[in-house]
Amino acid sequence: MSRSEELKTRRTAAVASGVGTRGIYAERAENAELWDVDGKRYIDLAAGIAVNNTGHRHPKVMAAVAKQADAFTHTCFHVAPYESYVSLAERLNKSTPGDFDKKTMLVTTGAEAVENAVKMARAFTGRSGVIAFSGAFHGRTLMGMALCGKVQPYKKAFGAMPPEVYHAAFPNSYHGITPEMSLAQLDQLFKSTIDPERVAAIILEPVQGEGGFNIAPAEFLRGLREVCDTYGIILIADEVQAGMARTGKLFAMEHAGVAADLVTMAKGLAGGFPLSAVTGRSEVVDAAPTGGIGGTYAGNPLAVAAAHAVLDVIVEEDLCARAEEVGNALRERLDALAARQGLEAIGDVRGLGAMVAFELVTDRATRTPDAALTQAIVAEAEARGLIILPCGTHGNVVRLLPPLTIPMAQVDEALDILEASIEAAVGQTRAAA
Structure with missing residues (x-):
């Protein structure tokens, strides 16, 4: 049994079931990367739900807290x-x-x-x-x-x-x-x-x-x-x-x-x-x-x-400008994916700065929400080492919230994983239909 599986068992026995969790048990993190207790690396496009805009453990933040703790x-x-x-x-x-x-x-x-x-x-x-x-x-x-x-x-x-x-x-x-x-x-x-x-x-x-x-x-x-x-x-x-x-x-x-x-x-x-x-x-x-x-x-x-x-x-670090740079990269790739034949499930791409999302639908004409595909994409991305989050009143939106300090090389890497995850989830959905 892996440490993650062991912790999942312990969590089920000890923690209130109403506290929703994912299957990633964190051990350490740095900027836009997170490693779980089994040593698996993830690129974090959740940032603790927009908490770590300055990344995990920004040196200036950690130094300020350490100085205060001494007082x-x-x-x-x-x-x-x-x-x-x-x-x-x-x-x-x-x-x-x-x-x-x-x-x-x-x-x-x-x-x-x-x-x-x-x-x-x-x-x-x-x-x-x-x-x-x-x-x-x-x-x-x-x-x-x-x-x-x-x-x-x-x-x-x-x-x-x-x-x-x-x-x-x-x-x-x-x-x-x-x-x-x-x-x-x-x-x-x-x-x-x-x-x-x-x-x-x-x-x-x-x-x-x-x-x-x-x-x-x-x-x-x-x-x-x-x-x-x-x-x-x-x-x-x-x-x-x-x-x-x-x-x-x-x-x-x-x-x-x-x-x-x-x-x-x-x-x-x-x-x-x-x-x-x-x-x-x-x-x-x-x-x-x-x-x-x-x-x-x-x-x-x-x-x-x-x-x-x-x-x-x-x-x-001019993080307002960085938010625009990162957000533009996310939207550009998502727009390209939405324009591809076979990926009509991506009904809408939207966002402001580095607060970007895409909405999944079963049909672009009716714009019927596809919550099942959304969950499949999130799960596939997690399996491939990418942390993303669902949202939306109908649970059919994927939101991307990378740290604003994320290196652009990791943005590209994350988008490659996301693209593969979308393709795999769409393919699985078609095969099951």
Whole structure:
């Protein structure tokens, strides 16, 4: 029995079955490469789900954490605050879109950031309604689940969701949902379901992650900004997956030139260490009563040190430009594959920067989702030494999230493996038909 098989057996016996896992048991990793406990090498195009934008164990990040560990690892910011938290807040205030006074709070996970953003919006407006979108993913907490626009597996079996959370359709050009249609549905929601003057916040991902890497068009974001300004609603941009240079800008909202009132971030913020943040208009952030937001581990010093290093690396290594370079290479190869006879199952290729995906369908005319082929491609790639992830409301999208520091030679190698994996999975599907 291999070590991986042994660990799988132990995991089945000891770990909650609701915690989904893959069959790769990691032993070590470096930049865009990962080796499992049996010594097998993988190219990692998942990056811990967009966490390791600066790669596994970036030397500058590791050095910053080691230096902080020599000083102290935890005091709780509520008990004995420290300068690094304050200076990180100052950096994020300057870095997020919007020419207005801002403040920041630090927490630990993306879901916590979302929860606190909603709390701030409710405290500031005195309202309780929140609107999210189809295909959204905002975390696994109770409010996060309610905001999610995907039932399986995030809401299934967990009972009633918090009240006054509503959903509108997210634009999706591939499936015929235009920005105008989405905004019209939002207007209808105001007419038929909830008074806009009872809505505290509208929250969205500028590029949906779990929903299938659907990109919010600039005109849609501008329309939302206008709606929020008209009714005094707080606009929350969930940049947890799309932020930190992933799309070719530090924040994805920058592509549209639209500033949200609150921005949530996590994942790539601290290069593999647990840290998240809410940054936004000072008056909104400050609406929460003293002691009403925070947490024991919120803004952990080690993670804060890592975040400072990540922000330095993004600038010093021009990772926004690297995201464009890597993303262009991914899309060029995928477009070429989609144009090949016999690979009509690739219905759509899309992405922003190095946040790239392709959607699998059984028929290009009907655009019927093909979740089975998607899973087959992911499994085939894993067997060949490539880590990729499925996503999408129907589970028929493959997402590619390479570290932005990945060498271009490894991008080419990964694409060769991906191409072979797609060909093999399509061939198997045909043989079984």
